Amino acid sequence: MISQNTNRRPQRPLPPQLQATLLYLGLILGAIVVLFPFFWMLTTALKQPGQAYSLDLLPAEPTLDNFGRILRDYGFARYFMNSIIVATSAAFLATLFAALAAYAFAKKDFLLKNQLFLFLLASLMIPGMMYMVPQFAIISRLGLMNTRTAMVLPHLANVFGLFLMKQFMETIPGSLIDSSRIDGASELQVFRSIIVPLSLPIIATLFLLTFQFHWGNFLWQLIVTNKESLYTVPVGLAMFRDAHEELVTLKMAGAAISIIPIGVLFFFTQRLFIEGMTRGAVKG
Amino acid sequence: MTKTVRDNLVAYAFLAPFLAVFLTFLFYPIFYSLYLSFHRVTDLYDVFGKMRFVGLDNFVQLIHDGQLWWSLLMTLYYAALVIPLGIAVSLALALLLNNRLPFRSLFRSAYFMPYVLDMFVVGVVWVLIYSPHFGVLNRLLLLFDIDVFLEKGFLGHPLSAMPAVAVANVLKSSGFGMVLYLAAMANISPSLYEAAAMDGADGWQRFRAITFPLLKPVTLFMVIIGVIAALNAFAEIYAMTEGGPNVEVRGRALGATWVTGYYLFRTFYVSLKLGYAAAISYVLLILTLIISVVNMRLFRTERA
Structure with a gap:
C-alpha cells in the first residue's frame, strides 16, 4: 500500500514547534471534553440553588451550603459512612480470600488443581446481569435482605483478583518458603510472614480495585436494601433524585460526594489502578 | 495421615x-436460575413459598414477547453506537498521547480517571447537561440556532436519546481502550515507520498501513467487550432515560432506549416476575457465550 504511493511527493513535515502546539491543543481539547461533566457537576454543586441553571463557568456567589444540607438534612453523611463500611470490608475480605486461594494455586500441589483453576476462570465468561435474579433469591432465602452482609457477601470470590494474585505469587522463590518451614513455621505463619509481605503491591492493587468496585456496585446495593439507614451513596442519590427532582444543586453535591473519594484515590494510586484494570486485557 | x-x-x-x-x-x-425460570411467582408476599412450576411456559412466552425482541434490537443499536464511537475516541486519545511530551502522564490520568467512576452517578450528571430549556448543551447549541432538542432535552427526544446515552458512556469509558491502544502502540517497531517515511508515506498513510493493522487485536477485543457490555447495560439507562422516551411502532409504545439489561431489571425489580426474569437472564447468558465462542475462534485464526 505504501509503495503504491511513492510517486506522490513527500509532504514537508510541520516545524516541530507548530507540531507540539497542535498536539497540546488536541490534548487540552480532549481533556476539556472528557472532564467537562465533572467540572459542571462541581461548579453546579457550588452554586446558589436559584442559580442552578446559570451558565457561569464559576459560580457568581459560591457556597458550600449544598454540601452541608445534603450531608445533614438528607442523610448523605450516613450514606457516606455506609459506603465506606461496605467498600472497606468487602475489599478487605475479597482480597484476603483471593490471597489465601492464590497462595494455594501458586505454591501448593493438590488434587484437581488445574481442573479447578480452569473451572474458576470459566466463570469469567458469565455476564454480570445473569446473577441478579438468583443471587437476590439466595440472599433472600438466607434471610439476609436489608443487611450489609447481603451487599458484600456474593462478591467475595473475585476470580480475576485470584488470577492476578496467583500470577504474582508464582514469582516468589520457593526456597524462601522451604527455609521458613525448616525453621518450624506453620502454614499460616508462612502465609503471614512471607507471602503477604512479598505480595504487598498486588494486594494493594486488588484492595483498591475491589474498593472501587464496591463503591460503585449500585445495582446490587439497590436491590438488597429498602432500609434508608443502610443506603450507600449511589443508592441514596437514586432515591434523592426520585424524591427531589428539582433540587439540582443538592443533587450535584450528592453526586460529587459519591465521585470525589474515588477520584482522589485514583489520583494518588493511578499506576496501580491502570495496571490492575488493564492487565487481564493485555495478556489476552 | x-x-x-x-x-x-x-x-x-x-x-x-x-x-x-x-x-x-x-x-x-x-442452576438455581434455571430452576427459577421453570417457575412463576403467584404470591408477591410469599415469593418463594408459593412458586408454581410452569415448565417451559416462560421460554415459550419469551418467543412471543415483543418487548424482549425490541430490547434486543435496541441493545444492538446501542452497541452499534457505543463500539465504533468508543474505538474512535480511544484511538484518537491514544494517538495524541503516543508522543514524548511533557505532561504526557498527566493527560493520560485525566483521560483514564472517569473510567473508575460509577456509571450511575456520572449518568445523573449528564441528565443535567442534557436537560431541556436550561441545560448547558441546549444553551450552547442555541448559539448556533439549533433548537430541535430545546423542548424535550436530548434524553427526551426519541431520535437523540440513545446517541446521548452512548456519548455519555463513551466519554466515561474510553480511557480504558486508550490505555490498551497505547500499550499496543509501544510494541510497534519504530523501524517500520522509518521505512515508510523513506518511501514517502505521510502521517495518514503510515496510520492506515502500519498503525491500524497492527492494532487489530486490540480493536477486536474492544468489539467483543463492547458487545458484552451492551448486553449488560443498565446503570446508564437507569440514570438517564429509564428506557424511554416512548416511540410508536405498529401501534405499540416502545422505549427508545429499552435495552435488554434494563428490561431484565424492570421485569425482576418492578414487576417482580422472578421466573420470567430468570428466563431473560438465560437469553443473555446464551448470547454472551455465543459471542465468547466466536471471539475465541477469531483470535485463534488471528494467530494461526
Missing part, C-alpha cells in the same frame, strides 16, 4: 473461604 493427604487438606483449607463463596454465589446460581 500420609503426607499427600495432609498436603491436600492444607491446600483446600486455604481455598475454602474463596470456594465457599464461589460455589454459593457464582456456581450454584447458574
